[in-house]
Amino acid sequence: MKFIVYGAGAIGAYFGGRLVEAKQDVTFFVRQRRAEQLSAHGLRLESPEGVFTTHVQVAATVEEVQQADVILVAVKGYHLKEALPQIIQLAKQTNAYVLPLLNGIEHVTHLQQALGEEQVLGGFASIIATLNEQGHVLHTSGSSAIQIGTLHPSQRNVIEAIGALQPHVHTNIIVNENIRKGMWSKYMFITAFSGITAATQQPAQAIIEQPATEATAKQIVYEMGQIARLEGVAFSDEEIEKEASRLVKFKPHMTSSMHQDLRKGLPIEVEHLHGGALRIAHNHDIKLPTIATIYGILKPYEHGHLTTLR
Ligand SMILES: NC(=O)C1=CN([C@@H]2O[C@H](COP(=O)(O)OP(=O)(O)OC[C@H]3O[C@@H](n4cnc5c(N)ncnc54)[C@H](OP(=O)(O)O)[C@@H]3O)[C@@H](O)[C@H]2O)C=CC1
Ligand SMILES: CC(C)(CO)C(=O)C(=O)O
Numbered sequence: 603m604k605f606i607v608y609g610a611g612a613i614g615a616y617f618g619g620r621l622v623e624a625k626q627d628v629t630f631f632v633r634q635r636r637a638e639q640l641s642a643h644g645l646r647l648e649s650p651e652g653v654f655t656t657h658v659q660v661a662a663t664v665e666e667v668q669q670a671d672v673i674l675v676a677v678k679g680y681h682l683k684e685a686l687p688q689i690i691q692l693a694k695q696t697n698a699y700v701l702p703l704l705n706g707i708e709h710v711t712h713l714q715q716a717l718g719e720e721q722v723l724g725g726f727a728s729i730i731a732t733l734n735e736q737g738h739v740l741h742t743s744g745s746s747a748i749q750i751g752t753l754h755p756s757q758r759n760v761i762e763a764i765g766a767l768q769p770h771v772h773t774n775i776i777v778n779e780n781i782r783k784g785m786w787s788k789y790m791f792i793t794a795f796s797g798i799t800a801a802t803q804q805p806a807q808a809i810i811e812q813p814a815t816e817a818t819a820k821q822i823v824y825e826m827g828q829i830a831r832l833e834g835v836a837f838s839d840e841e842i843e844k845e846a847s848r849l850v851k852f853k854p855h856m857t858s859s860m861h862q863d864l865r866k867g868l869p870i871e872v873e874h875l876h877g878g879a880l881r882i883a884h885n886h887d888i889k890l891p892t893i894a895t896i897y898g899i900l901k902p903y904e905h906g907h908l909t910t911l912r
Contacts, residue, residue, distance in 0.1 A: 604671045607628060607631065609685070611676060614674065625770070640658055652772050667692060672760065673692055675700060678874075680904070682712070699760050700723065705788060705792050707785060724750065724781030725751070730742050730859075750775065762777070787841075792875065794820070795849060795852075797819075797896040797900065798815065800864045805857035809850060811854075816850060819846075822896065824846065872897060872900040876896055876897040
């Protein structure tokens with residue numbers, strides 16, 4: 603298959619690299635600095651699933667890309683404002699399916715509004731990965747997977763075709779028959795885990811050892827469950843409780859990428875995750891007081907260091 607990977611950060615480079623390794627035709631759509639880095643040094647994945655180094659095809663302008671079957675989107679939520687017009691243009695000119703791997707939900711709505719429901723697939727990534735200074739991917743979790751699925755009945759063939767790559771890739775491609783629910787489960791969990799670790803500036807230990815912090819984190823999951831249901835995603839009480847109970851199952855030193863980014867003074871996805879949840883709640887005329895509080899605490903850190911506050 604012919605893939606465009608839009609954004610060659612941790613997720614794009616990792617899963618795109620695994621597709622190159624599986625002999626797929628992959629073009630990494632990147633900005634100038636990353637294009638130079640990838641052209642000069644290629645792509646290197648360091649992972650418990652194997653080290654892989656390869657030359658890659660890159661493109662930095664939409665004119666360079668004529669054909670594609672699938673566009674994997676792997677930017678951060680805070681890149682979307684700039685990236686969406688280009689992704690939409692790429693999708694329109696190639697007629698390719700768009701497979702977003704971001705955490706959150708709002709990007710799916712934006713893509714569907716621009717392209718129609720038939721062109722936007724469902725998906726998300728399960729991995730812990732980052733780029734080092736050389737632009738190599740460091741994959742540190744024990745496993746890696748993307749979950750994919752149809753958001754429209756017409757997408758069955760393309761989802762099956764991507765799923766059929768599974769025997770050839772050194773990662774997991776899981777076809778999820780209810781991908782919308784899968785995406786919401788991940789959104790529910792990550793909004794709580796990233797929100798509470800970033801707001802407390804503590805790893806999972808704070809949730810595990812401090813009942814008040816655990817209760818706040820779980821409350822975020824319950825509020826996310828409320829909007830998921832209002833959006834028509836059928837979560838039972840038990841399923842929501844299961845997501846909430848995952849919050850205390852981490853090793854105490856574990857933390858979220860949002861907390862790590864905050865510590866490093868990097869931008870964080872608070873507007874995309876927590877802000878996105880509040881906008882959905884607003885559309886349904888309800889309040890999410892715990893998420894609103896976490897959003898208020900984290901919002902000043904949205905762009906990284908607090909250099910703009912005087
Ligand atoms: N990393 C992880 O372990 C996990 C991440 N996720 C989710 O996946 C998504 C991506 O995260 P991650 O890969 O870590 O993020 P990264 O910051 O590592 O990568 C994002 C990449 O997008 C590129 N980019 C941004 N704007 C553009 C643009 N206009 N054109 C081309 N490239 C662009 C950036 O390039 P540049 O170098 O030019 O800035 C950067 O390399 C997020 O929503 C995250 O929450 C989900 C599960 C795990
Ligand atoms: C919690 C974790 C590490 C794994 O789901 C994650 O996705 C994140 O922090 O962004």
